[in-house]
Structure formats: C-alpha cells, structure tokens
Amino acid sequence: xxxxxxxxxxxxxxxxxxxxxxxxxxxxxxxxxxxxxxxxxxxxxxxxxxxxxxxxxxxxxxxxxxxxxxxxxxxxxxxxxxxxxxxxxxxxxxxxxxxxxxxxxxxxxx
Amino acid sequence: xxxxxxxxxxxxxxxxxxxxxxxxxxxxxxxxxxxxxxxxxxxxxxxxxxxxxxxxxxxxxxxxxxxxxxxxxxxxxxxxxxxxxxxxxxxxxxxxxxxxxxxxxxxxxxxxxx
Numbered sequence: 072x073x074x075x076x077x078x079x080x081x082x083x084x085x086x087x088x089x090x091x092x093x094x095x096x097x098x099x100x101x102x103x104x105x106x107x108x109x110x111x112x113x114x115x116x117x118x119x120x121x122x123x124x125x126x127x128x129x130x131x132x133x134x135x136x137x138x139x140x141x142x143x144x145x146x147x148x149x150x151x152x153x154x155x156x157x158x159x160x161x162x163x164x165x166x167x168x169x170x171x172x173x174x175x176x177x178x179x180x181x
Numbered sequence: 182x183x184x185x186x187x188x189x190x191x192x193x194x195x196x197x198x199x200x201x202x203x204x205x206x207x208x209x210x211x212x213x214x215x216x217x218x219x220x221x222x223x224x225x226x227x228x229x230x231x232x233x234x235x236x237x238x239x240x241x242x243x244x245x246x247x248x249x250x251x252x253x254x255x256x257x258x259x260x261x262x263x264x265x266x267x268x269x270x271x272x273x274x275x276x277x278x279x280x281x282x283x284x285x286x287x288x289x290x291x292x293x294x295x
Contacts, residue, residue, distance in 0.1 A: 107284075114271060114286035115224070153212065158224070162282075168214060169284065173223035 074098070075161050077172040085180055088149050092175045094159030095141045104142045105160040106133055115158055116155065119144070149179045184208070187272050187287035194294050200214065201273045202290050204272030214284070215254035217238075217268040224271065230255055232267040259269040 080091045084090045096104075103122050107115040118125050121142055125134040130144040146153055159172035182230040188203035206213065216239075226239030228247040236247050244266060248256045255274075259266055270290045275282040 073255075105283075115284070116286070117283045120283075147290055168226055168229050171224040171225075173221070 074163065075097075075159055076169045077159050077175050079173060079175060081176040082151075083178045083180055084149055086110060086149055086151060088178060088179075089145065089147045090141055090149055090177065091145045092147075092157055092159075092177075093141050093143050094161075094172055094175075095139075096159075096168070097140070098161065098163050099137075101161050101163065104133075104135060105169070106144050107158040107160055107171075109112055109158060114128060128133045130152045138156045138169040146177075149177075151179050153177060183293045185215055185230045185272055185274055185287040186284050187270075187290045188287060189290050192285055192290060192292045194262050194292065196263060196294060199261050199292075200262050200292065202257040202259075202270055202272075202292070204255045204257070204274075204287055206255075206272075206274040208274060208276075208285065208287070209252070210274035210285075211252070213249065214275075214280070215245075215255065215257045216271045217241070218269065218271055218289075219268050227257065227270075253294065259292075262292075264294050266292065268292060 074097050099167040106118045108118040109115040120132045121133045130147045131144050134143045156176045158174045160169045185206045215227040216224045218224045225241050230236045230249045233252050246258045272287040273284040277285050
C-alpha cells in the first residue's frame with residue numbers, strides 16, 4: 072500500500088451538494104492527520120486537523136477510521152469557493168516530516 | 182501575520198547553471214522544508230531541517246543541496262540545473278517539537294530549465 076493514497080478526482084458537484092473524499096494511509100501508528108486545501112496556482116494551506124475520531128468546522132467534517140486506516144473529509148452545502156484541490160497529510164512516525172497525498176480535485180459548479 | 186517568503190516567483194535558467202532558491206520565514210520556526218510539486222506526482226520532499234546548520238535528505242534529494250546558516254533562512258541549491266528539475270518549488274516552515282505541526286508555505290518558485 073502507498074503511504075498516503077487519495078482518489079485524484081476530479082469531483083464535479085453542483086452548488087449545495089454534499090461531497091466526501093477518502094484518504095487511506097499505510098502507517099497504523101500515525102496519530103495525527105491533516106487536510107490541506109490548495110487553490111489553483113496557490114500554496115497549500117491547513118484546512119483541518121484530526122487527532123482523535125474526528126473534527127467539525129462549519130460545513131466541513133473530518134473523520135478518522137483507525138481500524139480501516141482512512142480519513143475522510145465531508146463538505147456540506149458546497150460553495151463555488153470550495154473548488155480546490157484537497158490534500159490529505161499524514162506523519163509516518165513521530166519526528167518524520169509529513170507525507171502528502173497527491174490530492175483530490177473538487178469543482179463546484181453553479 | 183505568519184509569513185514565508187520565497188525570493189523568486191518565476192525563474193528561467195539554462196541547463197548546467199547553478200540555481201539558488203531562497204526562503205525566509207519570520208515566525209521563529211525551528212523546522213523548514215523544501216518540496217517540489219509536479220502534476221500527477223503531488224508534493225515531494227527534497228530536504229528538510231529541524232535546526233540551524235542541520236539538514237536531512239527527503240525523498241528526492243538527488244541533484245539538490247541545501248543550506249541553513251540562520252534559523253530564518255533555508256536555501257535550496259541546484260548545483261547544475263537540468264531540464265527534469267523544471268518544477269514548482271515550495272518552501273514551508275513549522276514550529277518545533279516534532280514534524281506534526283502546521284506547515285506554512287511560501288507562494289512557490291516556478292523554475293523552468295531550458
């Protein structure tokens with residue numbers, strides 16, 4: 072299994088839709104997980120951190136399933152401004168740098 | 182406001198030239214990183230540093246070197262640029278205490294090697 076794996080998409084959804092992305096990781100010892108957002112031609116920026124079972128921030132919910140080694144990102148009531156690439160990020164072990172997935176591209180269509 | 186500044190947004194160099202990419206952060210972060218990002222390959226770690234004068238190889242260090250003489254500055258050096266080093270280069274920094282802190286990225290340096 073690759074260290075961090077994501078469906079590249081693109082996911083094309085209408086405004087107002089609910090969309091979910093999954094990310095699988097290989098290291099069962101990983102403790103913390105992150106979702107970064109990258110707009111076209113911009114740098115990645117932290118969207119959410121996931122340290123236990125999950126995290127919710129407004130329309131965004133991140134969930135962790137340790138048994139199956141995946142994290143998910145759910146976006147409710149999609150907005151045009153949600154169009155971006157979403158990067159799943161996992162540390163392999165305590166002091167090693169974060170490993171980035173290749174990203175899932177989302178396009179929200181009017 | 183947190184800031185990571187990369188010296189050049191766009192560079193065009195010729196094969197064999199020596200290239201310096203500079204990165205400065207103003208957050209007093211211990212950790213600094215250099216990534217390259219290519220379509221279909223995502224972000225790949227080139228080198229990183231957890232302290233001044235310290236450096237560690239990432240996943241793809243071949244053809245690159247780094248320098249960290251001061252805490253706030255982390256430089257990426259291409260000793261002899263090649264066309265396969267045409268890419269977007271992203272510098273990032275994070276607070277110390279392990280590698281799991283939030284990464285703050287610069288705006289990127291797009292390098293074209295002819």
